[in-house]
Amino acid sequence: xxxxxxxxxxxxxxxxxxxxxxxxxxxxxxxxxxxxxxxxxxxxxxxxxxxxxxxxxxxxxxxxxxxxxxxxxxxxxxxxxxxxxxxxxxxxx
Numbered sequence: 001x002x003x004x005x006x007x008x009x010x011x012x013x014x015x016x017x018x019x020x021x022x023x024x025x026x027x028x029x030x031x032x033x034x035x036x037x038x039x040x041x042x043x044x045x046x047x048x049x050x051x052x053x054x055x056x057x058x059x060x061x062x063x064x065x066x067x068x069x070x071x072x073x074x075x076x077x078x079x080x081x082x083x084x085x086x087x088x089x090x091x092x093x
Contacts, residue, residue, distance in 0.1 A: 005028075006057075010054050010057060010058045010093075013054050014051060014054050014055075014058075016055060017022045017047050017050055017051045017054065018051070020043075020047045021044060021047050021048065021051070024040045024043040024044040024047060024074065025040075025044060025068045026042040027040035027043075028041055028044065033085060035039075038079065038083065038086070041078075041079070041082075042079045043077070044080075045072075045075035046075070048071065049060075049068045049071050049072050049075070052067055052068040052071065053068050054067065056068065071088075
């Protein structure tokens with residue numbers, strides 16, 4: 001019984017995260033300004049990170065958690081670099 005509840009709740013969470021990824025992708029493509037696109041990319045990588053975590057729980061594999069940690073680190077660095085580029089026009093001084 002508990003495994004069935006976990007399976008279906010993870011399935012529902014993955015469906016909702018997929019819809020969130022579609023919404024963020026729509027904002028990336030149709031964002032009116034560059035700031036909107038950067039925020040949408042930030043939301044997109046966070047939702048993808050959460051999707052990897054739910055996949056890791058579902059498959060009981062440690063690889064997905066390591067990938068999620070790496071993705072979170074790279075996503076944060078990318079967001080900071082893009083924000084710095086928008087503010088100053090250059091990333092490295």
